[in-house]
Amino acid sequence: MTSSEKRSFLARVRAALPDLHPAERRLGEFVCDFPGELASYSAQELAQLANVSKATVSRFVRRVGYENYEAARLHARIERRTGSRLFLGGHGENSEEASLASSIAQNKENLDRTFVTISQVEVDDVASSLLSARKTWVFGFRASHPFASYLQWQLIQVIENIVALPRGGETLGEHLVSVKPEDCVIVFGLRRRIPQLSQIIDHSVQTGAKVLYLTDEGEDFNKSATWHFRCQTQATGPLFSHVSVMAVCHYLCMRTIELAKADGRSRLRSIETLNEKLGEL
Known part of the structure; x- marks a missing residue:
């Protein structure tokens, strides 16, 4: 395993950000803020959330060192189970009342x-x-x-x-x-x-x-x-x-x-x- 492969999912994304094309960088910044979205959604769903194309998602995961989207999502899922609190955040929070209700339910x-x-x-x-x-x-x-x-x-x-x-x-x-x-x-x-x-x-x-x-x-x-x-x-x-x-x-x-x-x-x-x-x- 190379040193880059040993890095966390978020570390890979952050390291790649400066060299990404504009659409890929926008996706990378979105993923840094809400990495749990990649762990939870398909490539098409993530593309819609980040307002980019599915092709951009495919290029992005290769640029940050993954063979394909599923490999990146698997790594993100593992880190969601064991690591950063950022993976718990979601895009598009609901109202305060809904947040309180969902928190109690959870x-x-x-x-x-x-x-x-x-x-x-x-x-x-x-x-x-x-x-x-x-x-x-x-x-x-x-x-x-x-x-x-x-x-x-x-x-x-x-x-x-x-x-x-x-x-x-x-x-x-x-x-x-x-x-x-x-x-x-x-x-x-x-x-x-x-x-x-x-x-x-x-x-x-x-x-x-x-x-x-x-x-x-x-x-x-x-x-x-x-x-x-x-x-x-x-x-x-x-x-x-x-x-x-x-x-x-x-x-x-x-x-x-x-x-x-x-x-x-x-x-x-x-x-x-x-x-x-x-x-x-």
Whole structure:
């Protein structure tokens, strides 16, 4: 594979823009703004959207390094699943009311499509394992970091030994070296994923710890993890929707608290008592 073939779809288009003929450049600029259109539509449909001829579309994809339109569209589809938020934007947005309605509908669909793949047995299994673990490690990088922090913040209500990583000034090795077979490891792998994620999972699995991998739908199913929950993050605009990710986190926390029973309620009461004394209510 040549260096040009390794470049992203958008990088290829941007690199070619200065040398394109006017109609091709107009198409290239349109594609840069709305790359998801190429991923979704036929060559004829894209030509109509960009107000160019179908022949211009054919010349354009060859100029940016693809054998044909289908090869370019396949590359764009792959990047839509795993990469740039630009692929979520669409040409010709509707009214604010329609956008709100479509956003709500998309989030409802994301929730339905997410939870149909996650069984009650799996959630209970994760919750029970968290409650019995010696220590729980929660890893989250980039967009995943706030979700790791949220999950740790909620689960600490009933789980005493839980930590969210990474933390400033610390290396991964300083923590991974302490993972034991009786531990639970939760790894968030939302776009964009860092290369070390697979190594974190592999190391945790090798120690004998139970691993929950929580990702978006763009990640292939990880067979080495004990559980892999994939959340739908499709959106009507240029940002991924994380409603289903938060819903999974929320339900997992609620179910863990429920299964903690008397011990969990005792810890919660003690926390609330101390919060009252400290004036933190």
